[in-house]
Amino acid sequence: MAQTIAVLDFGSQLTQVIARRIRESQVYSKIYHFGTPAAKLREDGVVGVILSGGPQSVYSKSAPHPDAEIFQLGVPVLGICYGVQLMGHFLGGRVEHSKAREYGHGHLTIKKPGKLFQGLPKKLRIWNSHGDKLAKLPPGFVAVGTSENSPYSAIEDAKRGFYGIQFHPEVFHTERGVDIIRNFLVGVCRAKQDWTTKDFIAHSVADIRAKVGKGRVLLGLSGGVDSSVAAALLHKAIGSQLTCVFVDNGLLRKGERDYVRELYGKHFNIDLRVVDASALFLKRLKGVSDPETKRKIIGRTFVEVFERTLKKIGRTAEFLGQGTLYPDVIESVSIQGNPASLIKTHHNVGGLPERMKLKLVEPLRELFKDEVRRVGEALGLPREVVWRQPFPGPGLGVRVMGDITKDKLEILRNADAVLQEEMMKSGLYWKVWQSFAVFLPVKTVGVFGDERTYDYVIALRIVESTDAMTADWAKIPHDLLQKISSRITNEVRGVSRVVLDISSKPPATIEWE
Structure with missing residues (x-):
C-alpha cells in the first residue's frame, strides 16, 4: 500500500478493534507483531504507528517490548493503555503500579485539545482497563487530559507527533473514541481516507490467487454469513x-x-456437496460434557469428513477454506505470537488437528461480523444470507449444556424453532445481533393441569452487539417474551420452565460454551 497505519500488537483482546476503527475511517491499517523491526515498517510505507494495549506490566520479565527505533522513524506514534506506558518507559518517564486497578467507566477532562482532541467537548466519558499508570512524564511531553485517578490520562509531545492515552478509545464505551482515533489518523498522520470494502475485496482476491495458484480449495459451508461470504470471495478469486x-x-x-x-x-x-455425518459426530460426542473437548472433537471430525469426501468424489485438494472471523481467532489462539489470553477454543481455530493434511485459506480472518456483512453486500449476496444471525460452527453442540443426546437435541431444536419464528414475526430478528435457545441439564417441578411434571429448563439468549467482542442483553417486549415462553412450554415436550439470560459480554460470552 502507498500508505499504512501500523498497529503493533502487544496482546490486547482489542488490537483488531483498533484496526477496525481505522478502517471505519477509510484508512488502511495493518497489524504487526510487537517486535517488528522499525526498518520493516519504513519499508512498508508506514505513515503512523499505534501501540496497542496488553495484559502485561512493562516491568514484567515476559513483557513484550517494541523495537526502540520505532521512535526514530519520524512518523507520529499513538500509545493506548499499555502503549502509553511503553512510551513513558522507553522515552524517559516512569510507570508505577496503581493502588487500585481501574476497570470500567471513567471521566476525562481535556486541558488542552491540541490535534488529538480537536473539536471534542472538554469532558468525555471513557473506558479504562489497566493496573499500571504513568507516574512521571518523559522529557518533551505535557499532560493534555486528566481522569479521576491519573493526572496523565492523555499526554502529547506535539513537536515529535507522539501522543499517549491511558484509556481505550477503540471501544464503543468511550464517548467520541472514534473521533479521537480519526483525529490522530487525519489531523496528525495526514493519512488519506481512501480505503474501502472494494479495496479489501480486490486485495483478498489477489492474495487468494497468489496462495492457491492452480490448487483446489475445499470449503465447509454452513449456510451462515461467515462461510457464505468466504465462499463467494473464494469463488470470485478461483471459480471452479x-x-x-x-x-x-x-x-x-x-x-x-x-x-x-x-x-x-x-x-x-x-x-x-451435502454429506450426512450425523451418526459419526454423535457417536464421538457421546458422554462428553467438557465444552473444550466438544469443540476439539467437532473440529477434528469436520476435517476428517472433508478429507473423506474428497476421496469419494475423486478430487484432490490442497487447501481448506474457512469463514473464520477475528473474534474466533482472538478468543482461541494468539495471532502471530502475540501474548493475548486464551478464552475458548473455536472448532475452526484451536480445535483443528495439529497434523491436518489441508492448508488453511481464511480470507475473513481479520474482519468482524459487520465488516463481513458489508463485504457480502458488495459481492451481491442476498439479504437472507448477509443478515442471517450468527450460528456457531459446533452448532447445537455448544448450546446443549453437558453431554449430548438425540433427545436433548430434539428438545432444543423445537424450542429454538419457536424462538426464531416469533422473532421473525415481530421483526426483531433483523434488529438484534443474535437470538437462540440453550438446553440446561436441569430438571424442575412444574404443573400442567392437575398433574405434576419434572422436566428440563430452556434458557433464552437474545443480545445486541456490533462486533461480538462486547454485547448486552436485548430488552425484548414482555408480551413477546411471554408468548415465546408459553409456546415453548406448551409445544415442546420435555420442557417445563423457560428463563432469560440477562448477562452482558464481558463478563459472560455470547454463547454459553
Whole structure:
C-alpha cells in the first residue's frame, strides 16, 4: 500500500478493534507483531504507528517490548493503555503500579485539545482497563487530559507527533473514541481516507490467487454469513477450483439441511456437496460434557469428513477454506505470537488437528461480523444470507449444556424453532445481533393441569452487539417474551420452565460454551 497505519500488537483482546476503527475511517491499517523491526515498517510505507494495549506490566520479565527505533522513524506514534506506558518507559518517564486497578467507566477532562482532541467537548466519558499508570512524564511531553485517578490520562509531545492515552478509545464505551482515533489518523498522520470494502475485496482476491495458484480449495459451508461470504470471495478469486461441502453433523437447527440446499441451489453457481455425518459426530460426542473437548472433537471430525469426501468424489485438494472471523481467532489462539489470553477454543481455530493434511485459506480472518456483512453486500449476496444471525460452527453442540443426546437435541431444536419464528414475526430478528435457545441439564417441578411434571429448563439468549467482542442483553417486549415462553412450554415436550439470560459480554460470552 502507498500508505499504512501500523498497529503493533502487544496482546490486547482489542488490537483488531483498533484496526477496525481505522478502517471505519477509510484508512488502511495493518497489524504487526510487537517486535517488528522499525526498518520493516519504513519499508512498508508506514505513515503512523499505534501501540496497542496488553495484559502485561512493562516491568514484567515476559513483557513484550517494541523495537526502540520505532521512535526514530519520524512518523507520529499513538500509545493506548499499555502503549502509553511503553512510551513513558522507553522515552524517559516512569510507570508505577496503581493502588487500585481501574476497570470500567471513567471521566476525562481535556486541558488542552491540541490535534488529538480537536473539536471534542472538554469532558468525555471513557473506558479504562489497566493496573499500571504513568507516574512521571518523559522529557518533551505535557499532560493534555486528566481522569479521576491519573493526572496523565492523555499526554502529547506535539513537536515529535507522539501522543499517549491511558484509556481505550477503540471501544464503543468511550464517548467520541472514534473521533479521537480519526483525529490522530487525519489531523496528525495526514493519512488519506481512501480505503474501502472494494479495496479489501480486490486485495483478498489477489492474495487468494497468489496462495492457491492452480490448487483446489475445499470449503465447509454452513449456510451462515461467515462461510457464505468466504465462499463467494473464494469463488470470485478461483471459480471452479472451489468445492463446497455442507456437513450435517447432527447438531443443526430444525430444517437446516433443506434450507441450505435450497438456498445455494437458487443463488449460487457453486459445486456443492451435502454429506450426512450425523451418526459419526454423535457417536464421538457421546458422554462428553467438557465444552473444550466438544469443540476439539467437532473440529477434528469436520476435517476428517472433508478429507473423506474428497476421496469419494475423486478430487484432490490442497487447501481448506474457512469463514473464520477475528473474534474466533482472538478468543482461541494468539495471532502471530502475540501474548493475548486464551478464552475458548473455536472448532475452526484451536480445535483443528495439529497434523491436518489441508492448508488453511481464511480470507475473513481479520474482519468482524459487520465488516463481513458489508463485504457480502458488495459481492451481491442476498439479504437472507448477509443478515442471517450468527450460528456457531459446533452448532447445537455448544448450546446443549453437558453431554449430548438425540433427545436433548430434539428438545432444543423445537424450542429454538419457536424462538426464531416469533422473532421473525415481530421483526426483531433483523434488529438484534443474535437470538437462540440453550438446553440446561436441569430438571424442575412444574404443573400442567392437575398433574405434576419434572422436566428440563430452556434458557433464552437474545443480545445486541456490533462486533461480538462486547454485547448486552436485548430488552425484548414482555408480551413477546411471554408468548415465546408459553409456546415453548406448551409445544415442546420435555420442557417445563423457560428463563432469560440477562448477562452482558464481558463478563459472560455470547454463547454459553
